[in-house]
Amino acid sequence: MSSTVMIAGVVLIFAALAMVIAALVLAPKAEGGVGRSIAVLEALTSAPAEMKTELDAPFGERVLLPLLARAQGLGRKLTPADANERIHEKLELAGNPAGWTADRVSAGKVVGFFGALAVSLLISLAMGLTFLPTLGFVVAASVAGYMAPNLYLYQQAYDRSAKLQKALPDAIDLLTISVESGLGFDASVAQVARNTDGPLAEEFARLLQEMQIGRGRTDALRSMADRTNLPDLRAFVSAMVQADAFGIPIGQVLRVQSSEIRVKRRQWAEEQAQKVPVKILIPLIFCILPCLFIAVLGPAGISIMDNFSGKVG
Template sequence: MLLILAFVLLVLAIAAVGTAFAKEQPQGLARALEALERSGQAGHELAEEADRSFADRIIDPMQERALILGRRMTGADKADRIRRKLDFAGNPRGWSVDRVVSLKVLFAVVLPICLLAYGLLLSLAPAWLVVLAIGGTVLGFFVPDLYLYQAAAKRADKIKRGLADAVDLLTISVEAGLGFDAAVQQVARNTDGPIAEEFSRVLREMQLGLGRSEALRSMGARSNVEDLHTFVGSMVQADAFGIPIGQVLRVQATEIRTKRRQYAEEKAQQVPVKIMIPLILFILPCLFVVVMGPAVLTAMDNFNAQ
C-alpha cells in the first residue's frame, strides 16, 4: 500500500510540474503569437529610439557629461557670476547656468580638435599645432562668456536708448492722475524692447506682493546701465522719504534725456576713429592700385625697353 501511495503521489507531482511547464512554455500557436508580440515590442522600442532627435540621442548626453566635468572645474561662486551674466544678457531663452557650464567644456574640447584637423590639412609644424590646441582650448572655454558679454552689451545699448522715452511716458501718466502701478503698466504696454520687459517684470513682482522698492532694486540689479541705476535709486529714495513721485520723475526724465543726447554725441565722435581701420585696410590699397598701377606698369615697360 505504501508503494502504491508513493507511486500515485509521484504521478500527481509529475502531472503538476508538466502542467506548470506547459503554462510557462506555450506550445504551437500560442508560442508563435508570443514570439510575434515580443518582436513587435522590440520593433516598437527601436522605432521610438529612431524617432528621437539627434539632440536627444547625442547632444543631451554629451552636455550632461560636460556639465559634471564643468562643475568640478568651476568654483563654488562661478554659478552666481554666470547667473548675473545671464541677467545682464536678458536671460536668453533656453540658457541656464548648467547649459553655460556644459557649453564651456564642450567648446573647450571641440574647438581645439577642429583647429588641429585644420592644421594637419595645412601640414603645419608641430609647434604650431600645439599653439592651435592651446589657443583653441582657451578660446573655446570662453566662447559662451563672449556670447553673453555681447548680448549684455546690445541689451544695455537698447535700454539706454529707450529709457528716456519710458520715463517720459511714466511721468506723463503719473501727472495725468494715474497711480504708479497703472503708470508702469502703461509703459509696459506702449513700449518695446528690454525696457518694456523690465517694467513688465516689475509690475508682475509688485502684483505678487513684492514691495515697490524691492521690485525696483531687482530691476536695477538685472542691468549694468548706470542711468537705470540712477533712476532706480531716485525712485527708491522718493518712496522711502515720501517725496512726490511726479516731481522726481520730471527731474529724472530731464536728466536721462540729457544723458541720452550726450551718449549719442559720444557715439558720433567715435565714428571717425572706427572708420580708420576699414579705410586703411580695404579702401586705401584699392585707391593706390588704381592711381599708381598705370604709372608702375609704364615705368616697368620703360626699364624693360632700355
C-alpha cells in the first residue's frame, strides 16, 4: 500500500512538471523581464530629444529645484508682507552673497524648519527620550533650523563690517592722496576701487558705477552708507555730503576725515588691548589655575595623605 502511494506521488509530481513545461512552451510569447527592460532601453534611445533632455537632467534640477520652488511658495505664504524688506536689508549688509535672494531665504527657513524637525525627531527616537525631553529638543531644533538663514546672514554682515573697519583708514588715505595730487573725486574713487580689494573696494566700485549711470553723488554716497552698518563709514559719507552741499574743498575734508579715522583706529586698538585681561580671566580661573594647583600641590597632598594613612613611618 505504501509503495503504491509513493509511486502515485512520483507520477503526480512528474505530471505537474510536464504541465508546467507544456504551459510555458504553448503559451504566447510574451516579453519577460529582460525583454521589457530591452524594450524600455530601445524606447529611451529612440525617444525625442526633448524627452531625453528631461530624463538626462541632473538630480538637482529634476527634484531639488521643484522642491525649492514649493518651499519658496510656502515661505511667501508664511512670511509677513514687510519681511521681504527686512530680508533685503540683511542681504545688503551681508554683501548680497551669491545665490541668495529674499525668496530663497524664506524657502531656506521652511526647509531648515522641517529638516531640523525630522532630524531631531529621529535622534530623539533613537536615544529613547521620554515625551517632555523629546518635545523640548524637537522644538529647540526646529526653531534653530528656522533661524539658521538669519544667523548666517548676521555672521556674514559681522565679518563684512570687520573687513570694512580694517580697510577704511587705508582707503581714505589713498583717496586723500589722489585728490590732493590733482585728480577729481570720481577718478580718486576709481583709483581706490582699482588698487584695493575686499568689500570696501566693491562698495567704492558700485559707488562709481552709480555715478557713471547718472545718479547724483549725494544719493550714491547715501546709498553706500545705507548698505553698511559701520559708524565710521557713515560719518565719512555724512562729511562728504555736507562738503558737497556747502562747497567745501574735498581735499580738506578728506584730510580731516583721514586724521580722525586714524585716531579712532588707534583708540579702538587700545580698547581691544584693555579688554584682554578681562577676557583671559575666565580661562585663567577655570583652566590654567586648576592645572597649576594640581602640579604644585599634588605631590604635597599625596604625602599628607600617606602620612595620615600611616604608610610612612
